[in-house]
Amino acid sequence: MDLAERSTEWETGHPIRLRRPVQGSGPAWAGRGRARMIPPNIRYGWEHSGNPLVAGAHGWADAVAATRPWLVESRSSLEGAPVLAYGGLARGHSHGLPFLEQRRGGRSTRQARRTSWAELTSGRAAPAADLLVIGIPRRMAPSPPPRHSLLLPFRVGQAVPVGPEHGDVLDRLSRQARKQHRHEMTVRCRSLEVATRESDFDYFYDRMHKPTMDRRHGDRAHSEEREHARRCLFHRGVLFFLCESGQRVAGMLCRLEGRTLVLRLAGVAGGDKGYYRTSAYLTVYVLLLQWAAAQGLRRVDLAGCEPFLSKGIFQFKRRMHPQVGLPDDHYRDKRLLLWARRDTPAVRDFLVANPMLLIGVDQSLEACYFHDADRPPRVDLPWRSPGVRAHRLVDCDGFLEGLPGPA
Template sequence: MNHTLSASIVGALARAGRYCWDNSESPAVISARAAVDRAEPWTRRDVRLHSSRFPADLTFTYAGPGKYATYFMPFLELRRSQLAVPPGPSEADADSLVDTDIMLELHVGGPPKPVRTGEAAAPRFLLPSRLQFVVPTTPRQQGILPGLPRKVRQSLARQRVRHDRDLVITNSAEKFHDFYYNYYLPTMESRHGPAARGVDPGTAYGQIFKRGALFLLTEQKVPVAGMACRLEPRTRTLRTRLFGVSGGEISRYLDDATIDLNVRILEWAASNGYDFVDLSTSEPFASKGTFQFKRKLRPIVTPARNHFSRKYVTLSILRDRPAVRSFLAANPIVTLSPDGTLQPISFHDTDLAPPASISVNAAGLRPELRVDLDELFGTSTN
């Protein structure tokens, strides 16, 4: 066996191991990952990232293992910027915590011990680190999924005819590489910019495409969007993983071609012996675009089932200010109740209400709990 072939095999095995380490739902792998997370030296190199050094601005602080900051800070920065507060994360020292408005702490291995709350205690919520969206399918289901909202079904039926849409399923390596470089990567760049957490080409090809298929949505025979999916016959699960639109065109990402592709994949899974479609994960904030999009496909929402199932987030609201209230009202959260169920919480006061465009209704979630900010803080707006 020559050196090049040996290196290729070793690389493939390493990528397979890494994929399993990051994505497996096996209790044994999850327990091993939790043990390593607690023991590895990097877990002791916790960081504190500040969203701003300007005390007058809305300020977030993330505390926990540095490698996981990217799962939270970019989203918080985006939502903060939409409140007209300048973004710009920077490292913070311990003394700067006094300027923090909202603090997120990531706990590895298990949830933190409950704190004894008193009159002066800051409001504190326990969140799952990630939410997972899984759609159970109906065998031999025909046509547009009946579980979808009626308006969505009607719109998709019209658009399928108007744009002459079709679904192409391929195992062509050439088409996959075209999709990866001309659809997936540009879409990741358009959506996330420098904060994108993309899958490297070797893992994408060997652990997703080669273990599944590429689904392409065409309009008049021309591909406009695609999804590389991993197929797991043993658990009868299809996992949607790499999504992209032609050229990463953001208008195409936002139109109904995206939901049409997902619906067609659900239909294909239902007709081909797959009982579950895993739509991947999202942050525990209902204002996240992926949360709202995936909710339309009528999934069951659970805490993430991979290693993130052993990671927890506490969100502490350290100061009561108008910018803090605005952020909380605009960004409902999904919390973990003491019994392990998922509790959506939205915030309001006499002047603020959650956006009408954000819904927290989904299977797997308890009915929405609406929290009055005046009662939460025990005071009126400062």
């Protein structure tokens, strides 16, 4: 039977030759109608290409679009929670601020207005904010950062090199994780299915990816549109299912770019959170890494996330010991300036609870843990990863000295 007409199962050590069919920015609330008029593959390349010319052009376009940047002030329904403000590059409204709001807790209420770069970089733009976060092009980032502020990458990427010289994928895991993986592979009769039919894509998108995104992120979910994902990912990549006794329980849609497998969309059956407790996701990642190595690929790109050690997906992917670094795409030349504007118990709680990755003048990454006499550093959120050169402990007393107290 032709490969395009069937699905296949894969087990470690049995490579599969795939034949794939060949087929020919502003704030989150702006520009969507115009974007749909652009052919999907061009849109995908514009958004994700690591080509320096494309990434540079994208960065220039983002900067032009932010000539009069938006400032969003966010307040929580929790009494005493810090007031957050984000301004600058539009991507932060959808890719940075939601994470910070989630970490703060409560129901968020936003107010938006136009501001200027002069107001933002002087700190005058958000007088009511306890913490001001500015998304800024790398060339505009202050060096050194102003007092009471830190410079972060806008996002970080995580990628795992694979191949004979990098050893067995399982050796990357802790002894306990290896034991759990092998136990559940046997007890749950797990296997990896490589799917190639159009109906397989529909099954994944409708019954795994969309329910998972809806349950985890609600109306703030961000993903690839259905037909965009079909054309730019499924037709140019690989769709995997994790099966238990032949039943699909999780899936991952990836794109092939040369000898790199790029993870793009994921989901579990019906969005059921119970599958996370059974290490289904860990198994998917392990089997994908093994599959990539068996196919002769050189790298598995685990995709990017916000530069905070408190980000759950960052810590989850750390289990595979990926290389952490700046993304290859336009995010490479974007930065976040995190600026404390008041010294309050809530600000201290927030800084201590969210260790972060800083970026130096030489573009190296360093972990930063806040602490004070009453708040120990969150070293339970580990930083050690290839690509993160060191860590530092920052005393809140010294960092926040001179700032006003609660309003």
